[in-house]
Amino acid sequence: MMTGPTARPGGTPSPDVSSRGRSSADVSSSDVPSRAVSSSDVPSRDIPSSDVPSRDTPSSDVPSRDTPAAEVSALDSAQRLVADLSPSPAVWCSGLRKRYRRRTAVDDVSLTVGRGEVVGLLGPNGAGKTSVIKMLLGLVRPDAGEVLLLGRPGRDPSSRARVGYLPELFRYQPWLSAAEVLALHVRLTGLTVPAEERQECLATVGLADRATDRVGGFSKGMQQRLGLAVALVARPELVILDEPTSALDPVGRADVRDLVLALKARGVAVLLNSHLIGEVERVCDRVVILDKGRVVASGTLAELLGQRELRLRLDGVDAQAEARLAAAGPLTRTGDTFTVTLPGEQDGGIVPELVADLVRLGVRVHAVEPGRISLEERLLDILRTGPTEEHR
Amino acid sequence: MTARTVFTVAALTIREAARRRVLLALVALTVVLLGLSAFGFSRIDAEFGGLTSGEARLVAALVLNLVMFGLSLTAALGTAFLAGPTLAGETETGIALAVLARPVRRAAVLVGKWLGLVTFGCGFVAVAGLTQLLIVVVTTGYWPPRPVTGLGLLAAQTAVLLTLGLLLSTAVSPMASGIVAVGLFGATWISGVVGAFGEALGNDSVARIGTVSRMLLPTDGLWRGAMNAFQDPSLLVQFQEAFKGHPFLSESALTPTYLAWTGLWVVLALGLAAISFQRRDL
Numbered sequence: 001m002m003t004g005p006t007a008r009p010g011g012t013p014s015p016d017v018s019s020r021g022r023s024s025a026d027v028s029s030s031d032v033p034s035r036a037v038s039s040s041d042v043p044s045r046d047i048p049s050s051d052v053p054s055r056d057t058p059s060s061d062v063p064s065r066d067t068p069a070a071e072v073s074a075l076d077s078a079q080r081l082v083a084d085l086s087p088s089p090a091v092w093c094s095g096l097r098k099r100y101r102r103r104t105a106v107d108d109v110s111l112t113v114g115r116g117e118v119v120g121l122l123g124p125n126g127a128g129k130t131s132v133i134k135m136l137l138g139l140v141r142p143d144a145g146e147v148l149l150l151g152r153p154g155r156d157p158s159s160r161a162r163v164g165y166l167p168e169l170f171r172y173q174p175w176l177s178a179a180e181v182l183a184l185h186v187r188l189t190g191l192t193v194p195a196e197e198r199q200e201c202l203a204t205v206g207l208a209d210r211a212t213d214r215v216g217g218f219s220k221g222m223q224q225r226l227g228l229a230v231a232l233v234a235r236p237e238l239v240i241l242d243e244p245t246s247a248l249d250p251v252g253r254a255d256v257r258d259l260v261l262a263l264k265a266r267g268v269a270v271l272l273n274s275h276l277i278g279e280v281e282r283v284c285d286r287v288v289i290l291d292k293g294r295v296v297a298s299g300t301l302a303e304l305l306g307q308r309e310l311r312l313r314l315d316g317v318d319a320q321a322e323a324r325l326a327a328a329g330p331l332t333r334t335g336d337t338f339t340v341t342l343p344g345e346q347d348g349g350i351v352p353e354l355v356a357d358l359v360r361l362g363v364r365v366h367a368v369e370p371g372r373i374s375l376e377e378r379l380l381d382i383l384r385t386g387p388t389e390e391h392r
Numbered sequence: 393m394t395a396r397t398v399f400t401v402a403a404l405t406i407r408e409a410a411r412r413r414v415l416l417a418l419v420a421l422t423v424v425l426l427g428l429s430a431f432g433f434s435r436i437d438a439e440f441g442g443l444t445s446g447e448a449r450l451v452a453a454l455v456l457n458l459v460m461f462g463l464s465l466t467a468a469l470g471t472a473f474l475a476g477p478t479l480a481g482e483t484e485t486g487i488a489l490a491v492l493a494r495p496v497r498r499a500a501v502l503v504g505k506w507l508g509l510v511t512f513g514c515g516f517v518a519v520a521g522l523t524q525l526l527i528v529v530v531t532t533g534y535w536p537p538r539p540v541t542g543l544g545l546l547a548a549q550t551a552v553l554l555t556l557g558l559l560l561s562t563a564v565s566p567m568a569s570g571i572v573a574v575g576l577f578g579a580t581w582i583s584g585v586v587g588a589f590g591e592a593l594g595n596d597s598v599a600r601i602g603t604v605s606r607m608l609l610p611t612d613g614l615w616r617g618a619m620n621a622f623q624d625p626s627l628l629v630q631f632q633e634a635f636k637g638h639p640f641l642s643e644s645a646l647t648p649t650y651l652a653w654t655g656l657w658v659v660l661a662l663g664l665a666a667i668s669f670q671r672r673d674l
Contacts, residue, residue, distance in 0.1 A: 134673075134674065137493045138492075138493075139489060139492060139493060139673070139674040140673040140674065141671070141673060157393070157495045157496055157497050158393065158495050159495070160493060160494060160495045161495040163493070165489075165490065165493040166490075167486055167489040167490055167493070169485075169486035169489060170486065170489075170490070171485045171486040171487045171489075171490075172487060172490065173404070173408070173487060175407070175408055175411040175412060176407075184400070184404060184491075185490070185491075185494060187396070187400045188396075188397060188400055188491065188494040188495070188496055189494055189495060190393060190396060190495065227490070230490055234494075
């Protein structure tokens with residue numbers, strides 16, 4: 001069975017996704033990288049990726065000389081249709097699998113990152129997060145599955161032309177200076193980025209005054225900052241950050257958060273793998289949770305953290321009042337504090353109505369505090385209880 | 393795209409070689425070797441005054457080959473220990489991750505590294521070898537008949553060895569690839585010497601050892617060709633017996649077929665390295 005963000009039957013479109021006109025969070029498992037393409041064009045593992053419709057349709061799809069004229073015009077119009085579509089997702093992968101000898105590292109992972117979307121990849125150690133990232137970038141060969149980066153098949157190196165990457169294991173040529181490392185990466189990308197822009201990029205990560213110093217003398221934190229600059233220097237449309245704050249101090253972490261938000265504001269898609277859940281919660285539009293190589297949950301934060309809590313400090317609660325509380329949602333009580341877990345989709349009136357009813361029933365209301373289930377609690381809950389249909 | 397990658401990586405590799413301590417070590421070793429040889433050659437002239445001009449030329453050619461062997465050994469060690477870390481080391485430390493996540497083909501990166509190393513190795517052989525020849529001509533007045541061919545073959549030997557180092561480094565750790573490459577180089581040279589004895593004694597099966605090893609790894613064959621180019625051809629006529637089985641004198645020049653085989657060997661080894669590198673999970 002296909003799991004992942006592309007397979008959530010019954011999922012409702014979240015407002016932030018639908019307002020931007022992207023369907024990546026809600027496409028079904030058989031859906032396509034570009035929306036609104038008929039199902040006969042659906043890319044699957046059985047269809048070579050070169051046939052996948054996207055804005056960057058490979059030239060192999062161009063009609064050959066002996067194609068009848070009518071068909072040519074049909075193909076032409078089809079290609080125009082495809083070209084007019086909203087751009088293909090920044091990342092689209094389906095059914096990725098990888099085994100290292102006997103151990104299955106990644107098992108049937110499918111995920112999508114829409115253009116300009118920030119997606120967090122979460123999961124315990126050894127869940128396969130880094131392996132998934134490396135397969136997306138062609139650093140590890142998947143045993144099965146398809147990858148599209150910015151609409152091009154992952155096997156084609158040019159698919160990575162507009163992709164920036166900060167590896168988990170970040171090391172840069174110690175015999176080069178920071179500025180030379182950036183120049184090298186720009187040259188490998190085939191772009192011309194003026195020196196001022198490269199210098200600006202170093203300044204963004206706080207290395208402006210170390211541009212001419214050899215990387216060999218850099219601390220770990222500085223090397224990671226340099227790695228961020230490398231990921232950003234070649235004007236990426238997609239940035240993949242694998243544990244970007246592992247060597248950074250609290251200030252550095254805040255910098256990375258601002259950086260991701262700045263990328264998001266510029267419409268750059270970001271795939272962020274981080275253990276720091278708070279970080280992910282603050283910057284990500286959507287979260288994909290991996291465990292034991294499989295996607296165990298995915299969705300927007302609103303969907304994953306749909307449940308809200310309401311903490312009330314009350315006295316004079318009788319059986320009737322308690323029944324009223326229980327009617328609002330699952331209830332727990334410690335002393336005079338009552339915690340009600342409210343349903344995910346609620347109208348705005350539920351809390352005032354509850355309070356009004358309680359007052360009418362003679363309850364004295366001392367405090368009403370809304371509480372949100374944190375991503376951390378949700379993650380732990382998902383990882384402990386295992387995937388449920390609801391999560392999928 | 394591919395050509396750009398190749399040249400970018402080649403330039404990077406040359407810069408790496410120039411900035412790493414390997415270059416310093418190489419320069420130090422070469423200076424010591426050249427200094428010793430300068431002293432040695434000046435003593436040959438001073439102490440063997442009684443030699444005939446033919447004998448003096450033989451001794452000069454022999455010692456020149458001996459020193460050139462030291463030089464080729466230095467080049468071999470230097471490039472083999474550069475070739476290992478540059479690929480295997482980068483994959484081990486993670487430097488390769490950021491580079492290979494760029495829109496580049498792995499084969500292009502590999503060829504770029506190879507080109508950079510070959511340029512560096514050949515540059516070293518040309519400069520150090522030419523200096524050596526000048527030392528000999530100044531001290532003894534001996535100038536080899538085909539210096540360009542000889543230096544070219546020495547450079548080719550270096551290229552073969554670093555191709556082997558690169559091939560090994562796609563599969564094993566950086567240090568191991570350097571050690572194995574130099575070990576194989578030494579083993580081939582010894583097999584060549586053994587084979588030459590076999591030829592001198594008319595023992596075909598022993599002679600075949602040299603032939604087979606020269607086919608498997610062309611370093612020794614190229615080395616013998618280079619020695620031949622550094623010798624005065626008249627010596628072969630004059631001192632035919634001395635050449636039989638001698639490790640530092642060579643009877644015959646290389647055939648074009650052997651040179652073609654060497655070229656093919658390099659292409660095959662590089663292709664194999666590219667396949668091995670392409671399949672590797674980083």
